[in-house]
Each structure stands twice: as C-alpha cells, then as structure tokens.
Amino acid sequence: MGNTHPGATSPLGMVSACAYSGAYPTGYGRYTKNTEGVPEEMFGQLQASGFTHFQQSGTGAIRKYYNYVRVTPMVQPLDVLGEAWPLRDEVAEAGYYAATLDTGVRCELTVGPKVAVHRYTFPEHTSARVVIDLSCGGLESELGRTVPVRAQVESMGHGRAQGTVVMEGVPLSVYLDVDSPGWRQMLWYDRRLIDGGTRLDFDSIRHTTLRPFGLLFMGPAVAGQTVEVRLGFSLRGCEQAKQNLERECGPAQQAFDAVRSRTRARWGEHLGRVEVEGGTPARRTVLATSLYHSLIKPCVTDDESPFWPTPGPFAFDVCTMWDIYKTQLPLLAAIVPDRAADLLESLIRICEEEGNFPIGYRMSRGADRFFRQASALAHTILADAHALGWAGLDWNWALVHMAGDLRRMYGEDFYEHGVVHPITHTLDLAYAHHCTAQVARALNDRRLADDLEDRGRQWTNAFDPDTGLLRDSEFYEGGKWNYSFRLLHDMAARIALAGGDKSFIDKLDRFFGFGAAPVTQPGRRPQPAEMLAGYALNRFEGLNNEPDMEAPWAYHYAGRPDRTAQVVKAALTWQFGTGPGGLPGNDDSGGLSSWYVWASLGLFPIAGQNLFLINTPAFARAVLKAGGNEFVIETSGHRETPIGVDGLDHDPPPQYVQSATLDGKPLHATHLSAATVHRGGRLHLRLGPEPSAWGQGSRPPSLSDPPAKPEEAR
Structure with a gap:
C-alpha cells in the first residue's frame, strides 16, 4: 500500500523508468485502484508489456498517471504489442532496474536527470525488435488512460529519431539514439508498419480516434546480443531533448554503464547526508529506503518550463503540498538546500504566472489546486527558508505573492469573516497569515505584519470551546479528531482552550488509544458501515494519512514528551518493515518516508516555525549533514529495538530522555531552532527506561508566550 515502484530514478530528477503492467497507481505491479481496505489484484502475476517513463511515487488517486514513451523489446510480431509477459529475476538498486521477460529478453534500465538508457539482451532470433510506443499514457485500469491530443514523430535514420506528444497540455519531446547496427528502422501506426515513411503528424487526437503509433527497430539477433536505447527528454x-541526451550520455555509444555509474554516485552522495550508527540491519534498511523515497520527488529540473520562456528551475510532481509540507520539505531544506531553493523559486514563478501557489502541481498545464485538501501551504516552507537566511530568493517579491495568495479561493471568505468551512481551511489560512507575518516583519513591513498576525490569531474561531475540538464541518480524509491536534503557532492558547494540560492530555490519550481495545483493520471491499464504524472511533490514523502525522508531538506542548516517545517508538517498531507492504499507507511522494527519517533521528520539524522538537532517537548515533554542516545526535544508554513487523514477537519498552546537552551545555528544553540544527552542532541525549522530568517545564514556544531570553531562543 506504499504505492511506490522499484524503477530507476535519479535524485529529484525529471525522468524515471520502470516495468509497465498498467496497474494502479504507478503503472507497475498487480493491483487495481483502491482507496479503502486491502487492494484487489488486477493481475495474477507480475508482468510487463514494456517499460515506460515518468511515474508517480507513492501517491493515491492523483487522476493522471504518466507512463509515457513505452519501450518494448520483442521477438513476436507487432500485432501482439500491448500484451504483457511475466516478469522474473527482478533487480532494483538506486538508479537501476532489471528484469527478464518471459520471452527470454533480459531488460536493464538506468536514468540520469533528463535521460533514460535501456539495454536489452536478446536470445537468438531471426527477427528481434525494439518498439517505441509514443501513444502510451496512463494505466490499464478504468478511466486511467492518458491520451495525447497532438503528436509528431520523425525517423531520421542511422538509429536516430525524435518526436513530441502533447499530454495534458504539456509538449513532451524525446530524442532517441538506438545502437542496433544493421537493423531496419521504420515508423508504424495502428500496429502496421509504414515502409519508407519518415514522419507522422497528428494535429488532433481524441479518445475515439486514438490508434497506437511510434517507431520500430528490427533485425536478426544472435544469442546474447545487446541493443542499447538512449532517450533524451525535454519539455x-x-x-x-537532443542536447540533454548529448550532455548526459556523451557522443559515444554504449552509454549505459557510464550513466548508471554517475547516477549511483549521485545517490550515494545524497544518501550519505544522513548517517547512522547502531540499529538492527532491518532498521538501517528501512531508514535508507525511507531516505531514498524522500529524494525521488518533487522533480526539480533546470530550464525546462514549457509555460514560460526564461531560464531557471521548473518543478513538477509536487503531489501534493498537503502530503509533503510537514516532513519532506523540511528534509529537503536540510540535506539538499540548493534544490529546495530551486523548488521555492519555481513555486513563486508558478504563482506569478498562474495566479496562486499550488497545493498540487504535476507535469500538466495549470496547477492541480486540490482545493478540498488544504489552503496556502507554500507559506510554511517560505517562512522557514527566510528564517534560515536563504539569500538567493527575491524576498520582497516573494512576500507580495505570499500576501496576495492569502485572499484567493477560501482566503476571501476568511478575510471577510475570520472563519471558513471546511473548518480545516481556517487553520490553514490562520497559520499561513502567521507565517507571512514573520517574513513581513523581518522585511520591516510592520504594518502588514501586524495586520497579518491579527488575522493569524483567528485560528480560535475553528474550535468549539465546549469540546476543545474543532467545530463540526466537512473533513478531507479524516475527521475532527484527526485535525484537532495539529501543531499550531500558539499551542499554549490551544491547550488552554481545551481546558488545560490534563484535559488536553486526556484527549490525546483517547486519540492514541491508550487503554483501549485493539482495532480490527478493514479487509477487501469493506462495507460502508464497517468504514464508518472505524472512523467513529476518533483515533489516530496510524500514519496512513496526512492530517495527524505530527499529532504524537502535541504531548510536548503539554509537558509530556514521554508520551511522544511511547507513540513514536510504537510506530517505528510496528508500522514499517523491509518487505512488500512495509509502509503503513501511501508514501505520498515521500511525505511518509520523510516522517520515518525524522522520527528515527529523534527530531521533528514544525514547518513554518523554524523549529525542531526533540524525542528519543531510534539509533545510538546519527549525523545530519544540513546545509553543509554536521548536526550530530548522540546518545548514552541507548538500547537497540527490533522492527516488530518482521516477525519478532516481543516489544521492548520505550526509552525516555533523562537529560540533554547541546555542544556540551545543559539543554532543558525539548526543542531547538531550525537555524541551530542547520548551523551544525552536537546534541547528546542520555536515555533511560523510565520517564523523567526532562522537558516538563521548558516547553516549545507559542505565540502567546512572553518574549524568550537569548539562551532560550537558541
């Protein structure tokens, strides 16, 4: 249910490549579309009809699913193109994927940021072929197809070809260089060869008129003969596209090994920005895999925007801000700040060109606004970036867009009434006003900052003072309990509104099921009544969704970091594993995996507040290379804990922080500024088997707190 795929990717690169079965939601695998319960099989076995490019990573119902430019090695007639063959002997590594089709062809894929290279090893055959299908898009599931509206393909001879397909308003161009000496090269349409033709043009394509089309390279093969297909992409x-191919592959043929080696080195360098010591092999594997998944999306590419002509970064597959703003964007800001800055520059340009910051943005014309999910979430990462002193952005121009975006869509009603339904958007907009106010104040626009901060205090309008929970409303993929423990900018006032520490902790305990009976999870095709009964429990969603991912750390604000340690330890132990099904829900472009990375390190970012909360780490020692500096988290008294989902039948009790030092000086607070972490330093945590008084008296900052002393602000 993680909805990831094992295909070849490059860190935050534009191109991915993977075996294509047409299954939901990445095009790889066996399962059909599913949003509740256990997924049903679409195919009885792993299979592929070829290998496609551009896959989603970990998303749910994103509506359109890419899988463009299918490449199929065949030893059968073109008539059977589109049929699938069983896959065996799969190998997946960072930047590399390989499998053998049931036809006996060994298939290997690797990618660079803007290129893909395929290598096919054929059995002996008198008429082997490599078929390029430029009409392919989407999934085989109902309503899953993506159809080009215009296209052109040109065969240029000598193993070279190029083409452009317009998918969802975006012109995707590809330049091909195929190393197949002596093979024939032809265009085809509707599974029929066009002998002697050099160009196909389609000015208007509809679902009813679409027939598959593309290129074919065909000839005899001796056993073990390899054919290399190099593809450069551009928007x-x-x-x-040709320039991208030449830049990444060079003029020489047989580029596969060189591209694979460079991408592997890039992954090694990126994954090396988080280092850990200790932990079981399974836990280290899950951490490394989580870090890998956190660095696949968004796609951040230079000079590729099809919508504005000027150079500069272009980001897509921001799928969606609702999924990634709490965990993944702070992780990118820490370990790949240059790419994170490029993402922000692209978001600002999108707002400039299209009129609003997107909640979601794919490789398609126009932002996917996902208006039901959330409002004004880009403001959090912008506020954090400014607090960290990122100088590469035009902050005055960014502030113009941040302030302007606050009055769009639900923001207009919020501006007029101070409350808006769905009620969760009231929290979003109040928080975004607070984030924008911090930037305005830092830029000395005090009048704007005061106005924004006043409106940011209207988060209280979302809560019912009689219950201490959110008011009744519609809720996106959750209920009022899931959203009621969001970490706001004034948690002290939030806890007071709930009746004080004890009342707030009692509600949290109920939410996390302390003392409650076990819950039965839904199976295949759960009935509506079964799902409603589950939602009515008003319980933590167990990390299979976004609304309450940060809720375990709400205990910090009520002086109970020991409760945070219990909940987080249980999640790390029982909800993640090394095999298929090792994620508790959709990975959502890396948002869930980023949660695991932070929780394992014993840090948790509070997006928009320049703040990290401290908790018991899962490893004895870790190094976070943030912005080129090293922040070390080390422990004494650490005890290894296994991962329970791997079949172990015991659950060691959690450990608790007894005391802490930062760079050798006592640290009584349960938090650090993000600037402190990014500057580098050494955090030492002494752990023990029983809860302690550490962190009970020095709580994370809230807006209504008195001004902090300089040593507390650190």
Missing part, C-alpha cells in the same frame, strides 16, 4: 522541444 521544450526535440532540439533541447
């Missing part, structure tokens, strides 16, 4: 035309 700005075939000439730029």
Whole structure:
C-alpha cells in the first residue's frame, strides 16, 4: 500500500523508468485502484508489456498517471504489442532496474536527470525488435488512460529519431539514439508498419480516434546480443531533448554503464547526508529506503518550463503540498538546500504566472489546486527558508505573492469573516497569515505584519470551546479528531482552550488509544458501515494519512514528551518493515518516508516555525549533514529495538530522555531552532527506561508566550 515502484530514478530528477503492467497507481505491479481496505489484484502475476517513463511515487488517486514513451523489446510480431509477459529475476538498486521477460529478453534500465538508457539482451532470433510506443499514457485500469491530443514523430535514420506528444497540455519531446547496427528502422501506426515513411503528424487526437503509433527497430539477433536505447527528454522541444541526451550520455555509444555509474554516485552522495550508527540491519534498511523515497520527488529540473520562456528551475510532481509540507520539505531544506531553493523559486514563478501557489502541481498545464485538501501551504516552507537566511530568493517579491495568495479561493471568505468551512481551511489560512507575518516583519513591513498576525490569531474561531475540538464541518480524509491536534503557532492558547494540560492530555490519550481495545483493520471491499464504524472511533490514523502525522508531538506542548516517545517508538517498531507492504499507507511522494527519517533521528520539524522538537532517537548515533554542516545526535544508554513487523514477537519498552546537552551545555528544553540544527552542532541525549522530568517545564514556544531570553531562543 506504499504505492511506490522499484524503477530507476535519479535524485529529484525529471525522468524515471520502470516495468509497465498498467496497474494502479504507478503503472507497475498487480493491483487495481483502491482507496479503502486491502487492494484487489488486477493481475495474477507480475508482468510487463514494456517499460515506460515518468511515474508517480507513492501517491493515491492523483487522476493522471504518466507512463509515457513505452519501450518494448520483442521477438513476436507487432500485432501482439500491448500484451504483457511475466516478469522474473527482478533487480532494483538506486538508479537501476532489471528484469527478464518471459520471452527470454533480459531488460536493464538506468536514468540520469533528463535521460533514460535501456539495454536489452536478446536470445537468438531471426527477427528481434525494439518498439517505441509514443501513444502510451496512463494505466490499464478504468478511466486511467492518458491520451495525447497532438503528436509528431520523425525517423531520421542511422538509429536516430525524435518526436513530441502533447499530454495534458504539456509538449513532451524525446530524442532517441538506438545502437542496433544493421537493423531496419521504420515508423508504424495502428500496429502496421509504414515502409519508407519518415514522419507522422497528428494535429488532433481524441479518445475515439486514438490508434497506437511510434517507431520500430528490427533485425536478426544472435544469442546474447545487446541493443542499447538512449532517450533524451525535454519539455521544450526535440532540439533541447537532443542536447540533454548529448550532455548526459556523451557522443559515444554504449552509454549505459557510464550513466548508471554517475547516477549511483549521485545517490550515494545524497544518501550519505544522513548517517547512522547502531540499529538492527532491518532498521538501517528501512531508514535508507525511507531516505531514498524522500529524494525521488518533487522533480526539480533546470530550464525546462514549457509555460514560460526564461531560464531557471521548473518543478513538477509536487503531489501534493498537503502530503509533503510537514516532513519532506523540511528534509529537503536540510540535506539538499540548493534544490529546495530551486523548488521555492519555481513555486513563486508558478504563482506569478498562474495566479496562486499550488497545493498540487504535476507535469500538466495549470496547477492541480486540490482545493478540498488544504489552503496556502507554500507559506510554511517560505517562512522557514527566510528564517534560515536563504539569500538567493527575491524576498520582497516573494512576500507580495505570499500576501496576495492569502485572499484567493477560501482566503476571501476568511478575510471577510475570520472563519471558513471546511473548518480545516481556517487553520490553514490562520497559520499561513502567521507565517507571512514573520517574513513581513523581518522585511520591516510592520504594518502588514501586524495586520497579518491579527488575522493569524483567528485560528480560535475553528474550535468549539465546549469540546476543545474543532467545530463540526466537512473533513478531507479524516475527521475532527484527526485535525484537532495539529501543531499550531500558539499551542499554549490551544491547550488552554481545551481546558488545560490534563484535559488536553486526556484527549490525546483517547486519540492514541491508550487503554483501549485493539482495532480490527478493514479487509477487501469493506462495507460502508464497517468504514464508518472505524472512523467513529476518533483515533489516530496510524500514519496512513496526512492530517495527524505530527499529532504524537502535541504531548510536548503539554509537558509530556514521554508520551511522544511511547507513540513514536510504537510506530517505528510496528508500522514499517523491509518487505512488500512495509509502509503503513501511501508514501505520498515521500511525505511518509520523510516522517520515518525524522522520527528515527529523534527530531521533528514544525514547518513554518523554524523549529525542531526533540524525542528519543531510534539509533545510538546519527549525523545530519544540513546545509553543509554536521548536526550530530548522540546518545548514552541507548538500547537497540527490533522492527516488530518482521516477525519478532516481543516489544521492548520505550526509552525516555533523562537529560540533554547541546555542544556540551545543559539543554532543558525539548526543542531547538531550525537555524541551530542547520548551523551544525552536537546534541547528546542520555536515555533511560523510565520517564523523567526532562522537558516538563521548558516547553516549545507559542505565540502567546512572553518574549524568550537569548539562551532560550537558541
């Protein structure tokens, strides 16, 4: 249910490549579309009809699913193109994927940021072929197809070809270089060869008129003969696609090993920015895999925007801000700040060009606004970036867009009434006003900052003072309990509104099921009544969704970091594993995996507040290379804990922080500023088997707190 795929990717790169079965939601695998319960099989076995490019990673119902430019090695007639063959002997590594089709062809894929290279090893055959299908898009499931509206393909001879397909308003261009000496090269349409033709043009394609089309390379093969297919991609035309191919593959043929080696080195360098010591092999594997998944999306590419002509970064597959703003964006800001800055520059440009910051943004014309999910979430990462002193952005221009975006869509009603339904958007907008106020104040626009901060205090309008929970409303993929423990900018006032520490902790305990009976999870095709009964429990969703991912750390604000340690330890132990099904829900472009990384390190970012909360780490020692500096988290008294989902039948009790030092000086607070972490330093945590008084008296900051002393602000 993680909805990831094992295909070849490059860190935050534009291109991915994977075996294509047409299954939900990445195009790889066996399962059909599913949003509740256990998924049903679409196919009885792993299979592939070829290998496609551009896959989602970990998303749910994202509506359109890419899988463009299918490449199929065949030893059968073109008539059977589209049929699938069983897969065996799969190998998946960072930047590399391989499998053998039931036809006997060994298939290997690797990618660079803007290129893909395929290598096929054929059995002996008199008429082997490699078929490029430029019409492919989407899934085989109902309503899953993506159809090009315009296309052109040109065969240029000598193993070279190029083409452009317009998918969802975006012109995706590809330049091909195929190393197949002596093979014939032809265009095809509707599974029929076009002998002697050099160009296909389609000015208007509809679902009813679409027939598959593309290119074919065909000839005899001796046993063990390899054919290499090199593809350069661009959103700005075939000439730029060719330049991308030449830049990443070079002029020489047989580029596969060189591209694979460079991508593997890039992954090694990126994954090396988080280092750990200790932990079981399974736990280290889950951490490394989580870090890998956190660095696949968004796609951040230079000079590739099809919507504005000027150079600069272009980001897509922001799927969606609702999924990634709490955990993944702070992780990218820490370990790949240059790419995170490029993402922000692209978001600002999207707002400038299209009129609003997107909640979701894919490789398609126009932002996916996902208006039901949330409002104004880009403001959190912008506020954090400014607090960290990122100088590469035009902050005055960014502030103009941040302030302007606050009055769009639900923001207009919030501006007029101070409350809006769905009620969760009241929290979003109040928080975004607070984040924007911090930037305005830092830029000395005090009048704007005061106005924004006043409106940011209207988060209280979302809560019912009689219950201490959110008011009745509609809720996206959750209920009022799931959203009621969001970490706001004034948690002290939030806890007071709930009746004080004890009342707030009692509600949290109920939410996390302390003392409650076990819950039965839904199976295949759960009935509506079964799902409603589950939602009515008003319980923590167990990390299979976004609304309450940060809720375990709400205990910190009520002086109970020991409760946070219990909940987080249980989640790390029982909800993640090394095999298929090792994620408790959709990975959502890396949002869930990023949660695991932070929780394992014993840190948790509070997006928009320049703040990290401290908790018991899962490893004896870790190094976070943030912004080029090393922040070390080390422990004494650490005890290894296994991962329970791997079949172990015991659950060691959690450990608790007894005391802490930062760079050798006592640290009584349960938090650090993000700036402190990014500057580097050494955090030492002494752990023990029983809860302690550490952190009970020095709580994370809230807006209504008196001004902090300089040593507390650190």
